[in-house]
């Protein structure tokens with residue numbers, strides 16, 4: 469039974485999965501296209517596209533829902549391809565993802581590399597193909613620029629680079645915050661920012677507040693991720709726990725302990741809720757997402 473207040477998440481999820489499926493090449497074309505379907509249509513919380521749908525709804529953006537869904541799908545595609553590469557032996561070497569064999573385990577390493585490589589430009593193809601009378605080319609370019617920067621050499625890639633370099637080292641809390649901002653936070657920020665870009669006449673103060681919200685929310689999300697990697701239920705998170713310990717990585721629990729880490733996540737979510745309270749919109753659905761982040765078990 470889904471509680472009434474959670475229904476919008478289910479409805480959004482249906483929209484997101486439908487849009488994602490629509491963006492994919494036919495599964496039957498090749499081993500790579502089979503692996504694309506395997507790695508994209510495989511559950512996942514879809515938190516990044518959820519943010520795009522919820523914020524678009526709150527801000528009442530002018531473009532159609534179908535096109536909001538495509539932008540959200542593009543954001544999720546970037547996330548999906550980063551997960552495939554993150555699981556590779558040269559990276560985190562994880563055998564499971566989202567409750568099933570990771571892409572390189574189900575197929576092989578070369579196919580997993582190509583699958584990630586294929587999904588990245590696919591996200592850009594989706595964005596460039598959107599046609600909407602309320603979305604001009606300049607805004608489309610800005611959205612592409614935003615996502616490109618979020619996952620590029622000063623975004624996710626650098627986050628992953630620092631993550632790898634930090635193996636067998638103890639990072640300070642500030643260094644860890646920075647790694648996670650680059651690795652996870654920037655893409656979440658891009659999901660918030662792209663909605664600000666498509667909304668006409670949004671003021672700078674609101675944009676600044678939304679960015680601040682996304683940064684606090686993103687960090688809390690990551691801290692909870694680290695906690696779950698240590699004490700989570702493998703059947704719920706869909707992969708073996710303690711992979712960070714196995715790779716000798718600094719995590720919030722390893723630096724602060726579990727209790728202080730959870731406290732830090734809760735404080736960040738309290739700040740996020742306060743920011744949402746300052747906005748002149750009905751932000752209940754984002755607040756609901758905030759509550760989920762610190763309680764989540766998957």
Ligand code: GRG
Pocket residue numbers: 511512513514515546547549550551553554555559566584619624625628651652690693766
């Ligand atoms: C391929 C863009 C790219 C860069 C290469 C592999 C890599 C460098 C970066 C990986 C960055 C990464 C995987 C960040 C995400 C970390 C994270 C919090 C993953 C879990 O996200 P959830 O909980 O997972 O949203 P689901 O399965 O629900 O989507």
